[in-house]
Structures are given as C-alpha cells and as structure tokens.
Amino acid sequence: MRTPKWAILAYVAITLFGILAALPNILSQAQQQQFASYLPVGPVTLGLDLKGGSHLVLEVDAAGLRQARLNTLLDDARGALRAERIPASSARINGDAVVMTIADEANRTKVLPKIQELAVPTGTLGFGTTSSDIEVTTNNDTITVRLTEAGLTERMTAAVDQSLEIIRRRVDQVGVAEPLIQRVGSDRILVQLPGLQDPTRLRQLLGSTAQMSFHMLDQSVDPNGVAPRGVDILPGANDGAKYAVENRVAIAGDRLADAKAGFNQQTNEPIVSFTFDTQGARQFAEITRDNVGRPFAIVLDGKVLTAPVIREPIVGGQGQISGNFTAQEATILSALLRSGALPAPLTIIEERSVGPNLGSDSIRMGIYTGLAGFVLVVSLMVILYGAWGMIANIGLLLHTILTIGVLGMLGSTLTLPGIAGIILGIGMAVDANILINARIREETAAGAGAMKALDVGFNKAYATIIDSNVTALTGTVLLFMFGTGPVRGFAITMMIGIIISMFTSITVVRLMMQQFVIRRKMKKLDIPWLFGPVRHLPSFSFMRGRFIAIGMSAFLSISSIILFFTPGLNYGIDFVGGIQVEATSNVELDLGKLRSELEGLNIGEVALQEFGQNRSVLIRVQRQPGGEQEQTLALNQIRESVTAVIPDVSFERTEVVGPTISAELARSGFLAVALAMLAILFYIWWRFEWHFAVGAIAVLLLDITKTIGFFALTGIDFNLTAIAAVLTMIGYSVNDKVVVYDRMRENLRKYKSMPFSDLIDMSINQVLARCIFTSMATALSLVPMAIWGGDAVKSFAWPMIFGVIVATTSSIYIGGPILLVLSRWWQAREAARAPVPGEISKA
Incomplete structure (x- = not known):
C-alpha cells in the first residue's frame, strides 16, 4: 500500500489535467473564448446526429475512369493513324484495350513509335524508375494497347485526390461551415456537413461531373435518325430536343477561366457568363471566325445546354449560356464550372441527414438519460457499501469527467451511440469497485486487519480486473476496426471508459480508501451495506441442478435459432439497403x-x-x-x-x-463478431487452460443465440447499433466468466484435493454477489436509455439489458456445468490413454 510521492503527484496531475480538458464542455462560447488561454483543449466535437447535418459517402466510378482513358487512347490512336495517312477506322475498343488492325507492315512500323508515345508515366515507383500506364504489344497485323493495373491504380489515386480538391471548392460555394471532407479507402470520399439539413443542392454539386465541352453541330445529319461515324445524337438539357453533335471537341471545358451567374439585361432571365483562358480565347476566336452562321453546341455531362448560331467572330474570349434556367440552377451551374470538372463520375452510395431539432432533442435526451443512469448506479453503490460506496462514487464521477476530457484531447466526435457508450461505461466501471469491496470483505471476515485487508483485497482483485477488462476491450477494438460512423464513436468511448476505469479504481479509489483508513486509525475494515452487516457467503449447490440448467439453456437457444429463421430478424437499412x-x-x-x-x-x-x-x-x-x-x-x-x-x-x-455499402456493412459487422470470439478464445486459453477457453466460447454461443432470438421475437431493428450491442454483450459475458474462472483457478491452487464439482460450487458462491451486483449496476445505467432514449439507441439498450441478464445467469448456472463436463471428459480420455501395468503371475 506504499505509494511513492512522485506517483501521487502524477495521479493528481493527470486528474487535474483531465478535469481541465472536460471543463470547456460546460462553459458557454463566451466563457470558452474568455478562458481559452487557460484551457488545454476545446469542447468535444458533436456528431451530425447531435447537432444536425448531412453525411455522404461518394465513390469514384472506376469503370467510368477506365472507359474515359480508353476513349482518350482511341482518339489519340486515330489521330496518330490519320497523321500517317492510315484509315482511322483501323482502331477500335475491344474490352479493356484499344486494338488496331494494320495489314501493311511498313505502316505498322511507322505508326508503332507514335502509339508508344501515348503512354503516360504513372509516377515514380521506387528507385527512381517510372512505369507506363499502357502496355503496347504486336501480334501479326494487330497492335494492341492495353491499360496496366499499375496505371489504373495510379489514375484512381490521382482521380480521388483531384476530386477531393474539387469537392472542397464546390462545398465552399454552398457556404457550409466547418465541413469534413476526407478520403476513405482507395476510391471513396466522406463528406460531412454540419447544419445542412437538406443536401439536395449539395448532391447536385457533388454528383455531377461538370464535364463541359464545346462542339460544332452537323446540320447535314437528321437528329432523329441514325448517327454516322464521328457524330453523336445528344438530348437537350432543357427543351427535350435532339442534336447531331460532332464528337470531336472544339474547345475543352478545362479552358474556362471563370463562370458567374447573372441576369440578361434585355430579357431579365438567369444566365451564366463564362470567360476562357488565353489559349481557350484564341481557339474560341478561330472557331467563331471560321464558322459564322453555324450552330455551336455547349455540352454539359452529355446534354446540350444551348446551341446558339454564331453570328459574328467573338474575339474577347467571353460568352454566356442561357437555357430557361432558374436562378438557383444558374448558381449551381456557375459553381460547377468555376470548380472545374471532376476527373471521373462520383456516385453517392450512402447518405444520412439529421435535422437540427432532432439533434438538439438527442443531446437533451442523452444528458437526461445519462444523469438518470448515473443517479441509479450511485444509489446502488450507497445501498451496497454505505460510506465506502461514496468513495467508489467519487471514482465514478471522476471516471465520467476524465472520459469526456480524453475525448476532447483526442479530437474525437461524440455521437448518440457515443453517449450510450459513456452511460454503459459508468455501469461497467462499477465492476472493479464491486470486485475490490468483495475481496476486502472476505479478508476482513478471515481476520485481517484494516490495512492488510485493503492491501490483499486490492492485490487479489487486480488480476481479475485486468483479465475481465482485456476481454471487454477485445470486442470493442474489433468494433472500432470494422464499424463505421456513429458505431465507431461508441467503440471509442467504450475503449476510453474501460481504460480510465482501471486508473480510477486501482489508483484513485485505492488512495482515497487508504487515506480514510489511516486518518481514522482503523483497526478493522468493515464494509457493511446500508441496512446493516453483510451475511456470510451462501452455499448453494449449483452442480446438482446442472442438467436442468443446461437443458433449459439448450431449449431457449434452439428456440432462438428457429426464431432466427422464422420469422427472422428485422434487418435495418444498414444491412439490406x-x-x-x-x-x-x-x-x-x-x-x-x-x-x-x-x-x-x-x-x-x-x-x-x-x-x-x-x-x-x-x-x-x-x-x-x-x-x-x-x-x-x-x-x-x-x-x-x-x-x-x-x-x-x-x-x-x-x-x-445503397446496395454496395449495405453489403459491406453486413460483412464487416458479422466478421467483427466472429473475430471477437476467436480473440477471446485465444486470450482465455493463454491465461487459463484450454477447457476454460472452450467452456467460455460454448457458453458465449448460447448467450449470443438467445440474444439473436430476442431480436427476432421483439422485432427490434437489427442494424449496426445492434451489432454494437452484440459485441458489447460478448465482452460483458466473457468478463463475467473470467471473474468466475479466476476464482476457480485460485481455489484450485488452494484446495488441491477438493472434488472439482464442490470447488466449482464454492467458487460460484464466492463471486455470486459480485455477478448480481455488477449486472444490477449495468442494467440500471441502461434502463433510462431504453425507456426514454428513442429509436436511435433502442436497438442497443434493450438487447443489452437482456444480454446482461442472460450473461449473468449463464455465468452462474451454465458455465460451471459445461466446465465440469469438459474436465471429466478430459480426465477420462487421459486415463484411457495411460499404459495398463502388466500382471505379475506366480511362478
């Protein structure tokens, strides 16, 4: 129990810093600015589900990017063929390659170097070497230009990077404050926009490629007929007419220098004025000079915006687009043109938006349910441990404050499931205090003095606390790795809460209890509950009824499996789209x-x-x-x-x-559950023995099937939040089993000749109070959230309460019997494998 002064100072410094980090969250904006120089961090950032806003995930169209590169290669190849007076029709697209059939060998020899010059370096690929994005091969009279995987990967990376910058510029046009725009994976972009309730305008901005180009119309072609080679029949963007447009680009859209929305001074209709750069202005002047009297089409994303007739040469490099626009449409179009063309189409594969009213309701609900859960847990600790429970409650309060402070220091975003994680963390943080107090009671009952009971109690509880928290962390880490959005927010708060609970329980609470004992000069450390002294340990025989318990558990699990198929789970849109x-x-x-x-x-x-x-x-x-x-x-x-x-x-x-993201969410969610079980299996195997690990997983499977049956029976949405509940329940369930197993392991060393069934009964009786009290604390922290939390957390709170009850009963009634069966099977197997001693006959 001796703690060095430097350690005490470190604990105090950590605590004060954590309190200072959490302080901005209760200050007004004016107070935050006033004390900004004294505060280490700002307030916790609220997620979109708390402050309102829109969340979009966009995916770069890889197929469109590949096709665009093939089209460019085809045009360039035909240009090279025409330069050598070879028919351009010799080149065509075949699959993912451009194929040129040239019968004359001399022509092939002349054009091949020019085709090879079409390659674009993919960038430096280590050791200063460069690689081409195409592969040119010859076979008899055929030249094949094929895209390389390295080239496509590099092009995809460049397209995402370029799209990121263009999206940032486009979002700035909308005027959203503090947008979050970042790359996700190799081909996706996440856009979060606080305060933007209706993302319709933004969706138009982000989803459009804005690939603008200028073409001449071919007046000799009937737009209602079949287009000849070199001509495309394109629809009008506003009038529904059809236009015969030469597919050769007269001026590329990237020659635009600026675009502005305004009104025509004569007709007062909305228009978009544009200005070309120097080269574009020169091209525009040449085209308008050489084609007076011909229609000139302005094409945006495959549609003809307008096709005015060139009346005279335009040498200033300026023009305007009109086409029965509304003022809003003109503003959006000018924003698209100013920000430039996206290198490839973007598809919105996930979109979520929350209104500001619902967000403020969520914050208010989170605060109220959190306070209610905290009060219930504090009351339980006072009832169970009296004045000593108040010391544990101080540790709980500090645990909550430090959790919020660490969230602020890490710059994490607090979501509604994150608030649920903090509330659940309060309930689970009690576990360490209950373990410690139970151990101290046992040492006092064995005749130990106050300081010895405190010392031995903390030491014996320490290993159990570590083991139980590591198993709980395992599922939470996997939830963070495979989760997305708000679910990751829940995982972060749970991870932080579990780690901080070990600090507050093992250090802060221990120091407070130690000082209380020293200052009161206590000889004996009694921890009574609120209504008087604690009774002696119970002596129930759980192993006698083991067959009934296993039979009931198996019946419920089989019934749950049947419910899983009929009527089945009510899958949320996270999984089915x-x-x-x-x-x-x-x-x-x-x-x-x-x-x-x-x-x-x-x-x-x-x-x-x-x-x-x-x-x-x-x-x-x-x-x-x-x-x-x-x-x-x-x-x-x-x-x-x-x-x-x-x-x-x-x-x-x-x-x-959409279908893409829903399939990925379902796959990652179920994979997280499977990996969590495997990780827990190996950890328990490493810390205990193989039959403890197999027993824990067997009981865990029974717990999971019952929880799945609960989802099927109640019809609660089975979504990502439900996966979070299942993973948390797995961690809690194994936490319970580890506490029981740890006491069994301790008793195995102490009572080596005791029958295993009696030892299991004794161990369960010793931890019975802890299992029940911890479950009560966890359930009490969740009850307000389940009743008043709303639909957003209902699929988490109620299944967690059910899971806590199931996990506790299985730890008491199922885990021991399964462990006994495995142990006896192993002993019988070892006895059967032992060599039979030879008989000694009389001579």
Whole structure:
C-alpha cells in the first residue's frame, strides 16, 4: 500500500489535467473564448446526429475512369493513324484495350513509335524508375494497347485526390461551415456537413461531373435518325430536343477561366457568363471566325445546354449560356464550372441527414438519460457499501469527467451511440469497485486487519480486473476496426471508459480508501451495506441442478435459432439497403392519404410507423432495383410526395444506403463478431487452460443465440447499433466468466484435493454477489436509455439489458456445468490413454 510521492503527484496531475480538458464542455462560447488561454483543449466535437447535418459517402466510378482513358487512347490512336495517312477506322475498343488492325507492315512500323508515345508515366515507383500506364504489344497485323493495373491504380489515386480538391471548392460555394471532407479507402470520399439539413443542392454539386465541352453541330445529319461515324445524337438539357453533335471537341471545358451567374439585361432571365483562358480565347476566336452562321453546341455531362448560331467572330474570349434556367440552377451551374470538372463520375452510395431539432432533442435526451443512469448506479453503490460506496462514487464521477476530457484531447466526435457508450461505461466501471469491496470483505471476515485487508483485497482483485477488462476491450477494438460512423464513436468511448476505469479504481479509489483508513486509525475494515452487516457467503449447490440448467439453456437457444429463421430478424437499412425518412408536422398526420400517395410512386413496399402523438412518421422503403442513383431518385420522389400531402412537413432524418455499402456493412459487422470470439478464445486459453477457453466460447454461443432470438421475437431493428450491442454483450459475458474462472483457478491452487464439482460450487458462491451486483449496476445505467432514449439507441439498450441478464445467469448456472463436463471428459480420455501395468503371475 506504499505509494511513492512522485506517483501521487502524477495521479493528481493527470486528474487535474483531465478535469481541465472536460471543463470547456460546460462553459458557454463566451466563457470558452474568455478562458481559452487557460484551457488545454476545446469542447468535444458533436456528431451530425447531435447537432444536425448531412453525411455522404461518394465513390469514384472506376469503370467510368477506365472507359474515359480508353476513349482518350482511341482518339489519340486515330489521330496518330490519320497523321500517317492510315484509315482511322483501323482502331477500335475491344474490352479493356484499344486494338488496331494494320495489314501493311511498313505502316505498322511507322505508326508503332507514335502509339508508344501515348503512354503516360504513372509516377515514380521506387528507385527512381517510372512505369507506363499502357502496355503496347504486336501480334501479326494487330497492335494492341492495353491499360496496366499499375496505371489504373495510379489514375484512381490521382482521380480521388483531384476530386477531393474539387469537392472542397464546390462545398465552399454552398457556404457550409466547418465541413469534413476526407478520403476513405482507395476510391471513396466522406463528406460531412454540419447544419445542412437538406443536401439536395449539395448532391447536385457533388454528383455531377461538370464535364463541359464545346462542339460544332452537323446540320447535314437528321437528329432523329441514325448517327454516322464521328457524330453523336445528344438530348437537350432543357427543351427535350435532339442534336447531331460532332464528337470531336472544339474547345475543352478545362479552358474556362471563370463562370458567374447573372441576369440578361434585355430579357431579365438567369444566365451564366463564362470567360476562357488565353489559349481557350484564341481557339474560341478561330472557331467563331471560321464558322459564322453555324450552330455551336455547349455540352454539359452529355446534354446540350444551348446551341446558339454564331453570328459574328467573338474575339474577347467571353460568352454566356442561357437555357430557361432558374436562378438557383444558374448558381449551381456557375459553381460547377468555376470548380472545374471532376476527373471521373462520383456516385453517392450512402447518405444520412439529421435535422437540427432532432439533434438538439438527442443531446437533451442523452444528458437526461445519462444523469438518470448515473443517479441509479450511485444509489446502488450507497445501498451496497454505505460510506465506502461514496468513495467508489467519487471514482465514478471522476471516471465520467476524465472520459469526456480524453475525448476532447483526442479530437474525437461524440455521437448518440457515443453517449450510450459513456452511460454503459459508468455501469461497467462499477465492476472493479464491486470486485475490490468483495475481496476486502472476505479478508476482513478471515481476520485481517484494516490495512492488510485493503492491501490483499486490492492485490487479489487486480488480476481479475485486468483479465475481465482485456476481454471487454477485445470486442470493442474489433468494433472500432470494422464499424463505421456513429458505431465507431461508441467503440471509442467504450475503449476510453474501460481504460480510465482501471486508473480510477486501482489508483484513485485505492488512495482515497487508504487515506480514510489511516486518518481514522482503523483497526478493522468493515464494509457493511446500508441496512446493516453483510451475511456470510451462501452455499448453494449449483452442480446438482446442472442438467436442468443446461437443458433449459439448450431449449431457449434452439428456440432462438428457429426464431432466427422464422420469422427472422428485422434487418435495418444498414444491412439490406433502402431508404428511411423521419418526418414531423405541427398537425396530426393523415397516414392513409400519405400511404396512398407513396404507394402510387411504384417504388415497392412502403412501411409507415407513427409516433409522437400522431405528428411524426417513420417511412421505410425497400432497396430500389439498380444502383445507387436509383436510391437517390426514389428519395427525391418520397420527399416531394410527403411535401404534397403535408405542406408544413419537416424532415428530421433521412437515410439512404445503397446496395454496395449495405453489403459491406453486413460483412464487416458479422466478421467483427466472429473475430471477437476467436480473440477471446485465444486470450482465455493463454491465461487459463484450454477447457476454460472452450467452456467460455460454448457458453458465449448460447448467450449470443438467445440474444439473436430476442431480436427476432421483439422485432427490434437489427442494424449496426445492434451489432454494437452484440459485441458489447460478448465482452460483458466473457468478463463475467473470467471473474468466475479466476476464482476457480485460485481455489484450485488452494484446495488441491477438493472434488472439482464442490470447488466449482464454492467458487460460484464466492463471486455470486459480485455477478448480481455488477449486472444490477449495468442494467440500471441502461434502463433510462431504453425507456426514454428513442429509436436511435433502442436497438442497443434493450438487447443489452437482456444480454446482461442472460450473461449473468449463464455465468452462474451454465458455465460451471459445461466446465465440469469438459474436465471429466478430459480426465477420462487421459486415463484411457495411460499404459495398463502388466500382471505379475506366480511362478
């Protein structure tokens, strides 16, 4: 119990720094600015689900990027062929290559060096060497130009980097404060925009490639007929007409220097004025000089914006686009042109938005449920341990403050599941204090003095605390690795909470208890509960009823497996994809009229769930056939239909998950569960013995199947938050088993001749109070969240409460019997393998 002064000073410094780091979260903005020089960090950043905003994940179209490069190679190859007076029709695209068939060997020899010059270096690839993005091969009379994987990878990297910069410029045009724009993986970009409730305008900005180009019209071709080679039939962007456009680009869109939205002074209609750079102005002057009287098409993303007739040469390098635009459309188009063309199309594969009203409600709910859970846990500790429970409560309060402080120091984003993680962390942090107090009671009952009971109690509890927290951390780390968005926020708060709970329980609480004993000059350390002295340890015989317990557990698990298939889980859109919209109104909703309007859209099955005194509705629509663009189109139709039925509607939350992202989320979620079980298996095997590890996993499988059955029976959404609940339950369940196993291991060393069944009974009785009290504390911290937390955390709180109950009962009634069966099987196997001694016969 001797603690060096430098260690005490370090503990005090860490505690004070953590309190200072958490302090900005209770100060107003004016106070934060006033004391900014004294505070180490700013307040915790709130996630979009707490302050409102939009979250989009965009994916660079790899196929489109490949095709664009092939088209460029084809045009360049035909140019090289024409330069050598070889028919351009000799070149064509075949799969992922450009193929040129040239019968004359002399022509092949002349054109081959020019084809090889089309290669673009992919960049430095180590040791100063460069690699080409194409591979040119010859076979008889055929020259093949094929894209290399290294070239495509480098081109994808460059496209994502370029898209990042263009998206930043486009977002700036919208004027969103503090946007988060970052690369995710090799081909995706995450865009988070606080405060932007309706991302429709932004979706138009981000989803459009804005590939603008200028072409001459071919007036000799009927636009309603079949286009000859070198001509494309393109639709009009606004008038629905068709245009015969030469596919040769007269002026590329990247020659634009500036674009501005304005109004035509004569007609007062919205227009977009543009200015070319020096080279573009020279090209524009030449084209307008040589083609007076001919139509000149301005093409944006494959559609003709306008096709004015050139009346006279334009030498100033300036022009304007008109086409029955609205003012908003003109503003968006000018923003697209100013920011430049994206190198490849971007597809929105995930979209989530939360209104500011729902965000503020979430913050208020999180604070209220957190305080309620904290009060319930504090009350339980006072009931169980009296004045000593207040010392543990000081440690709990410090644990909560330090958790928030560390979140601020790490710059983590606090989400609604993150608040749930803090609340759950409070309940689980009690475990260490319950273990310590239980050990101290045992040492006092054995006749130890106050300081010895404190010393031995902490030392014996220390290994158990470490083992149980490591197993809980295992699932949380995997949840962070494979989770996404708010679920990772939950994992971060849980990891921080688990680590801080070891610091507060093992150091801070120990020092406070030590000082209390010294200053009171206590000879004996009694820890009574609020209603008097603690009774002696129980002596239940759990092994006698082991067959009944295992039979009941097996029956419930088999029933849960049947429920898993019939009726099955209610998978959320995280896993099956689709659209979810939460809408509110100031008047009562007519769900019948709304359902009729939505079903008329022919977008599949529509589910409506009313809540909030018939003034709020949750609309769910199945995943649309096709890709991600079909999901976005259906969302726009839903919003328009709801607005038509409910004029004062407010969209509090929208979620669109396409088929790509839903499949990945499902795969990563289930993989995290499987890896968590494997990691726990190896850890327990390493810390204990093989039959302890196998027993823990067997019981864990029974716990998981029952929890899955609970999801199927109640119909609660099985989504990413549910996966978080399952992983947390796994950590909690194994935490419980480790405490029981640790006591068994200790008793095995102490009572070597005791029958194993009796030793199991004694060990379970010794930790029975701890298992029940820890479960009560954890459940009490979750109850307010389950009742008042809302739909966002309901799929986490209720399954966790159920999982805590199941994990506790399995630790008491199932873990021991399975361990006994495994131990007896192993002993019988070893006895059967032992050599039989030879008989000694009488001579």
